[in-house]
Amino acid sequence: MDDYLALWSDLLTKPEATLSEQLVALTRDDVFAPLVGKQLLLAVHARELLGERISHALSAANLPTKTELAAINERLASLEDGVASVQAYVTRLEKRLSRADSVVAPMPKRPSAPSRTSRKKLTGGML
Numbered sequence: 001m002d003d004y005l006a007l008w009s010d011l012l013t014k015p016e017a018t019l020s021e022q023l024v025a026l027t028r029d030d031v032f033a034p035l036v037g038k039q040l041l042l043a044v045h046a047r048e049l050l051g052e053r054i055s056h057a058l059s060a061a062n063l064p065t066k067t068e069l070a071a072i073n074e075r076l077a078s079l080e081d082g083v084a085s086v087q088a089y090v091t092r093l094e095k096r097l098s099r100a101d102s103v104v105a106p107m108p109k110r111p112s113a114p115s116r117t118s119r120k121k122l123t124g125g126m127l
Contacts, residue, residue: 055065
């Protein structure tokens with residue numbers, strides 16, 4: 001069993017070591033680094049151009065771009081945070097009011113004044 005594990009270990013580590021040695025030798029080459037640098041700069045420039053083209057196409061179709069969607073997402077997150085803080089404040093106020101209602105006795109109702117028709121009956125129609 002150990003022989004099989006050692007065999008598999010050798011099969012996996014030897015190619016990895018060989019590849020690593022080849023990549024180290026390649027990166028030490030004086031031609032390789034400038035070529036990779038140029039390729040990376042070209043790739044960055046191509047990505048910027050593609051982003052501009054896509055942005056213009058989306059604007060022409062009256063659709064938001066990725067940056068506009070990100071800005072909208074930030075604004076929505078800010079609004080959600082604001083709503084959450086208002087909800088928390090209202091909840092605290094409701095708790096305070098419910099505690100205050102249980103401590104304070106309710107005010108007695110003021111007797112209502114008699115209606116005008118009942119006053120006329122009481123005064124004999126003099127009003």
